[in-house]
Amino acid sequence: MNAEPLPDEVDEVDAPPEWLAPAGGYTAEKFLAMRGLPKHTELIDGGLVFVSPQRKWHRRVISMIRGQLRTQAPDEWRADREMAVRLGLRQMPEPDVLVVSAEAFGREDPQSYYEPADVALVVEVVSPDSEERDRDTKPFKYAKAGIRHFWRVERGDGEHVIAYAYELDPATSRYVPVGIFHDRLTIGVPFPIDIDLTALEN
Template identity: 55%
Template sequence: MGALMTAAEPLPAWAVPPPGGFTAEDLDRIPDLPPHTELIDGSLVFVSPQKYFHSLTMFLLEAGLRATVPEHFGVVREMALKLGRRNRPEPDVMVLRAEAVTDEAEETGYRAKDAVLVIEVVSPDSEERDRKRKPQLYAEAGIPHFWRVEKGEGRHPVVHVYELDTTTGAYVPTGIHRDRLKLPVPFDIDIDLTAIDRL
């Protein structure tokens, strides 16, 4: 007796992009998208499983920022950021203007003008996006501060700090921090990066 042939399951609607690509609003309407799906240049980007370093680093930076953040700012993690019609990335950590975060906490994302600092922890599958395309998009959107975090020795994070040059509209590097992240902007920040060993 021959093997039974079964019909292939139909592709989900989001597997085929519409003409011109997807839009930021599509992410809220498409059912059953994988968690943490991003939109970059009209294309859906699916996130691979995180490594433990990524999770530890996000926790360390989020906790460090929350320890010193002034009342007029808020700290969020893994939330969508609408940069325009065709771009809606999900930074690992963000500092936002406090008025963007509602008391009801029902928002699914924020606007570029709400963001003061965006942080990307580089993963092997997102190196190109985190090092090149996302910083371009954040700078073009006018976000004043950007941090790119790379894995150093062991589990130690290395934080590359950038500020927006409003004349050129591009980020300029202002420092590389390995053991301690001490900055005066966007507010007084002092994070012991070696504390990751105690997490």
């Protein structure tokens, strides 16, 4: 009669293939050259980050914020969504929404990412599998790269949207909070913006 394995015993697990975790991690150049990656794969600290399929609330919030920013942006700015930003040698996150210069939005090359100097605002809409990245890892890297404005958008009760706005302190290269918004996001930077956060509840 064979004994059942104890609950804390774990079968041996094969090491991941070298392409998934090469020594030293991936550079942005190698990441850009890869084909066949799942949609919205990011490069963070040289590692590939795969994301779960989007939930309806997450997709609707991204669409609402991008639509409002697109409508309200002056001529020199454009709103985009889910495009990578090349922050450094081994960093290529993909914000949910971005405000970029009209010149960067319209240029042909590079076609698959923006540079930090192109970006005025990045927005991350938090989902259950991205909480740590959206609250800690990615804001730190956006700030270090010099992106001046960052919003983190989270779900309250039901469909309720809560937005946390931050601005870069150039003396410390860190974000400082400038507001928490529950019903309307009204702010003057990077340009005057007024978004009804209750729109998803109607």
